[in-house]
Amino acid sequence: MALGSVALVSGCGASSPSAPDHSLSVTSGPDTPRSTSTNSLVNASPQDVCSDLGIASVAGDTSVDYGPADARRRAAQQYGTPALQQQWAGSGQDQQWDALKAAHARINATATPVGDDLPPAQNGQASAAATITPTATLPNGQHQPMTTFVIYCGLQQVNGAWRVTTVNLA
Template structure:
């Protein structure tokens, strides 16, 4: 039987991923701004410093051209995460992204799956690391 992620851990990962992928070209200088915002809000202090140079997104120029922001909806990933220990946990989130721009412009962006590593500290669960993977649904199956 697959293990389930405790709700508080899943919630931190979901909030982090939603914030990290919610870019807004009218206020952000690049995709790294959203990831840094997420790290500051939901991550350990060193994560924000590590993510400042990251955030390449091949769709950024398209988003800028349309003065777009990215809306993110999520669902938990249930693919057998490692068991939660006293101070370490993991969770995954499938993120569906839609760019919404000036006028009526909308563009479905590729889905992604994000895996969060978390550590419990005095302030609760914080993200220590993350990785992104292509979502199987972006291959056209089930879409």
């Protein structure tokens, strides 16, 4: 079953307060694709936090999520500042969501750091970028690639942890 591509765009969507947390702990090197997001921000680098936000922004289970906005909301709550949480509240539409939901797909993603010449972290501010490659997995185990995108993050250190303040998607 071909599901087509998925795009992240601003819009309204319902949210599910009881949706599951899709984050898991992982270890990876600087050039190793990350496949799930970490639970702790305390020791995470700006790159890790940006990558994890990108992964979490698309990770979901269509059997419990009302729509792609649920993943965006969870991602912003876990990795973003209050301003990003407010900006992303209810945002995220996907023309393919109905097909994904009908197929009972789970959406996972990997993140690979982008090698752009980003400025170094200083004065509690940092930038990071990652290529996010989402994949829908059907109950029969079939994997359907989805649209890859690049996430550019502006980050700020808050209480000793990096938090995402701004996001641009390309």
